Amino acid sequence: MKSSLFDSLCEALLSKHACATVSNLATDKQCFVQSGNAGGDLELSSADIQSVEEMIAADVSGHIAKTDLFVRVYGPNYRMIIVGAVHIAQALAPMAQLAGFDVTIIDPREAFVQASRLSDVASIREWPDDGVTKLEPDLRTAIVTLTHDPKLDDPALAAALKSDAFYIGSLGSKKTHAKRIRRLTEQGFTDADLSRIHGPVGLDIGAKTPSEIAVSILGEVVTIRRLVAA
Amino acid sequence: MKDIDTDPLVRLSEWRAKGQCTALATVVQTWGSSPRPVGSHLAVNEAGEFAGSVSGGCIEGAVIAAALATIETGETSMLEFGVTNDMAWEVGLACGGTVHVYVERVE
Structure with missing residues (x-):
């Protein structure tokens, strides 16, 4: 995990904003998703971002179906x-x-x-x-x-x-x-x-x-x- | 933040602030009964100190060892623990489930 991604995550947790990290477990590329925006070296399709947003709303971590993408949701408290x-x-x-x-x-x-x-x-x-x-x-x-x-x-x-x-x-x-x-x-x-x-x-x-x-x-x-x- | 589910990340950021090298292990998939849900974190520093959990305590030792190797090499690893695993006689889940744990270095 890149330090910039970890810093974004900590900032979101401290300010209590719901967010997610997405990891491609085949390539180890990652990105950080918050409020519909993704940042990082992993590029997501708009459909993937939509899936991540739905997982954040449901507060559920897991894989996006049929992909190597693992989504760790940090839901609203x-x-x-x-x-x-x-x-x-x-x-x-x-x-x-x-x-x-x-x-x-x-x-x-x-x-x-x-x-x-x-x-x-x-x-x-x-x-x-x-x-x-x-x-x-x-x-x-x-x-x-x-x-x-x-x-x-x-x-x-x-x-x-x-x-x-x-x-x-x-x-x-x-x-x-x-x-x-x-x-x-x-x-x-x-x-x-x-x-x-x-x-x-x-x-x-x-x-x-x-x-x-x-x-x-x-x-x-x-x-x-x-x-x-x- | 007192919530013990996010505490591993808090500890990890404290270690980083002190200049220590760290790794983060995350449960990415579970089958059958498993003690900790998907997303559970175990944070580890270069000294082998750890925070959080990826099981009820049965596989933490092996995950910490893998995390120390990851801190050293920077290589991520995907660990599998379960009764069908070759390591089952040594390290496994007594509850009969299977878990995949992703281990990565935090730069």
Whole structure:
């Protein structure tokens, strides 16, 4: 791999732009593809570039059929928006980062953000509906509300339901969740909308501590990403 | 970047920044059950330090050896590991799959 190609790749990864490297495994020639443009000593036909773009969109690495061209896709990162810089967030945020999610925590409460000591995680001190809307959740975004406070969770969930987020989860017991569903129904959300909310949040693994609950939430997010949304 | 899937590239760029010679191994094809998906990277430096994985640990030793040779010669190589491979008794995938690993020097 030429140094210029490796540098382009690192730059794209740092700026979080989806891209791909293409290697002709018979000739060892390579190129770098980003936003429909290819650069390098390997020349691609427009049909090949089209195939690479489709693979980037699908986040799938592999060979272009019937060719020696191997495409390594570096897809747009998945994101997780966590509402509430609470105790569970202290465990969930770093676990989700390890699993490849770009994590942002939204909490308007300065004291919680300070107490969470999550210096490595992006945080936004805004009201959750504004924060969620600003982050423009898409098909690669998971949204988890953890504040347990309707004043903060409800607006976040309302904003989440208006987005394409592939996963929406909300902490709270069955009872809390039933009340939450009633409040959101009064706001005009339909049963189909509300069925998108995973509540009580997480897989049932008998989690007790904040970090165990984080494991159950991340387990559910991965399940939905890999087995349902994919 | 904390994501452990892109970490090998981060480590590789750190080694390069220190002036070390490096190689990158990539899983380019898999058949049957294989521990790591297509695209998985193992980065190796001239001292034999490595980051990432191309299997559950069963073939890394052989891939690192090939990567060190590639760092030396600049020649790419395509390694095949699987139960049908001649090397299977020595280095192979316990899970019964086959993988092709492409090894290249990063200039």
